Amino acid sequence: MEVEKQYQKRIVIKVGTNVMTNKDNRIVVPILRKLVDQIARLYEDDIICVLISSGSVIAGKEVLDGNTLIDPTARRQVYSAVGQPRMMRHYYSLFHDYGMRCAQVLATKRDFDLGKHRDNMINCYEGLLNQGIVPIANEDDAVSLSMSMFTDNDELASLVAELINADALILLTDTDGVFDGHPDDEDSNLIRNVTTDQAVEQFVQSSNKKEGEGRGGMESKINVAKKTAAKDIPTYIANGKRENVIVDIAHGKNVGTRIYHEGD
Structure with missing residues (x-):
């Protein structure tokens, strides 16, 4: 019989498509x-x-290049429905190599509304975490409608962090964090610390970088990070392709941009 365990810390990690x-x-x-x-x-x-984890839509596209659906919502649903099991196959195999277990948790925004749906979500996450099973969460794109969709997976990550009383939220992207100019500009500097009332949105500039099928962006990450930090959950925006980025942040190293509530 499995023995339940309370871990020292809980961290929510969101990895975007571009990573x-x-x-x-x-x-x-x-x-x-x-x-x-x-x-x-x-x-x-x-x-x-x-x-x-993002990636289900891209994973679906890899095997459905001939998808002729014109309606963008239906096309996304089909890509996601095909791609989700492909992503989980990757994760199941990788975690198995480390002697660990993972589980898929799909959700729509209404699952976080107060009531039975939210209670069920809490029970699910607590059951998995207490057994040492890593939940892998994503929006249920195959059934989500406009009124029940998350803005993006950054929002989902924030809601999960609040749901499980996480000690930190890490938003992984393909830039090193929040800059005071365009990230590709030599004169731009990485902003290491941002408070919830600090106006850094002014520095966010649009980029011509291809976003694939992802819906998020730096402005979304900053908004989500501030909302999460305001609930006393320190949030980090960092480069997911940087070596040891997750471990370094978890161990208190000065990596990426930290968004926090002043007084924490």
């Missing part, structure tokens, strides 16, 4: 392996993680 894909917009499994390796190392340090 896990290459220039051809295909899933890079070695990047997923590096993420899993870091989660496994934290597990040995008595820190349990929840992974909010």
